[in-house]
Amino acid sequence: MRKSAFLIPVIVVAAAIALSSLFIVDEREKVLVLQFGRVVDIKEVPGLGVKIPLIQEVVRYDDRILSRDVEPLEVTPLDDRRLVVDAFARYRIADLNQFRQAVGTGGEGAAERRIDGILRNELREVLGSVSSNDILSSDRAALMLRIRNGAIAEARALGIEVVDVRLKRTDLPTENLDATFQRMRAEREREATDERARGNEAAQRVRAQADRTVVELTSDAERQAEIIRGEADARRNAIFADAFGADPEFFEFYRSLTAYDRALGANNSTMVMSPDSEFFNYLKSDQGARGLAAE
Structure with a gap:
């Protein structure tokens, strides 16, 4: 009994010493084994390690990022x-x-x-x-x-x-925000002013080009109108000339009647003239007399 009572504490102490000499290295860490502050071993692989109890100590470090x-x-x-x-x-x-x-x-x-x-x-x-x-x-x-x-x-x-x-x-920084915002606002306003100026300049160029185009088109249209008008007048004169050449008497008669019609229209004022006026030359001519006699 006395011997058993003596062995039990010895076994317990031996077991405690044996357990204290073992340590486990986790896969998430690295371990240093120190002896009186000096590194004697490095454990970087997960598993079981051994150290000298009371003399050596284990220092653990995280091996993760x-x-x-x-x-x-x-x-x-x-x-x-x-x-x-x-x-x-x-x-x-x-x-x-x-x-x-x-x-x-x-x-x-x-x-x-x-x-x-x-x-x-x-x-x-x-x-x-x-x-x-x-x-x-x-x-x-x-x-x-x-x-x-x-x-x-x-x-x-x-x-x-x-x-x-x-x-x-x-x-x-908070103290610089207002000044920075003011500077940014000023820069944006300057850029907007520049953009408006460039836009106005472009608009002036477009308007000037449009005005020039209008003048050119108008001038060309007037030129073509004058040409057409001149050609029409020339053709009219040619027709009158042909008609006059074909029957001078009829042409003279037609011109006189046209003049009488325009002069004695309903909207004209009363005309007072002498019987021997040149206006009645055709009526006093032989052709006019024959025409009146035929009526």
């Missing part, structure tokens, strides 16, 4: 239009031993602070080398790539691999 949001940062592009930039980065621990040496016992919290500093420096350097229009345009994808490449080079010394850097939001 981590995300880090950077506090909104104010940058000044080349055109001096200040912008407030909100960005984030995705990273993972690539070299566990180097990571431990760089951040010490601070772990992932210290690493995130170092990453914040790296991203802030890169954001200021890259965004400060371009204009605000480049930052706000589709060119921002190339800018994010430049920021990521710069952050990769600096984070490599920490044993960290920067996977991606993105700009979430790019805004103007």
Whole structure:
């Protein structure tokens, strides 16, 4: 009994020591085995590991891709239009031993602070080398790539691999919004004024061309009308000449009757003239006398 009572505590202690010497590496993490603060083993493969109890300790680090949001940062592009930039980065621990040496016992919290500093420096350097229009345009994808490449080079010394850097939001500072809106409004009004001026100029050209076309068409129509009128007069005169040549007496008779008809029409005033007036020459002629006698 006394021997059994002695063995039970020994077995319990031995079991406790054996259990404390074992540890499990999860597939989502990496493990460092430290002995008096010095790295003696690195476990990156999931499974069961062994350490010396009380002498060695296990430090666990996340092996997944981590995300880090950077506090909104104010940058000044080349055109001096200040912008407030909100960005984030995705990273993972690539070299566990180097990571431990760089951040010490601070772990992932210290690493995130170092990453914040790296991203802030890169954001200021890259965004400060371009204009605000480049930052706000589709060119921002190339800018994010430049920021990521710069952050990769600096984070490599920490044993960290920067996977991606993105700009979430790019805004103007609150105190600059009114001034910016006023400037944008002035620019739009200037553009509208220029457009109206160009439109008026184009309208003047169209009106001038239309007026010129009207004058040309009118002149051409009048010219053609004069030509037609002249041809008609010439044809009429030719017809009269032919008629006069065919029967001069009848032609003289017709012209006299036409003159009498126009002069003695119903709408004319009363005419008073002497019997020997030249107006009655045809009636006093032999042809007229024969005509009156025939009536």
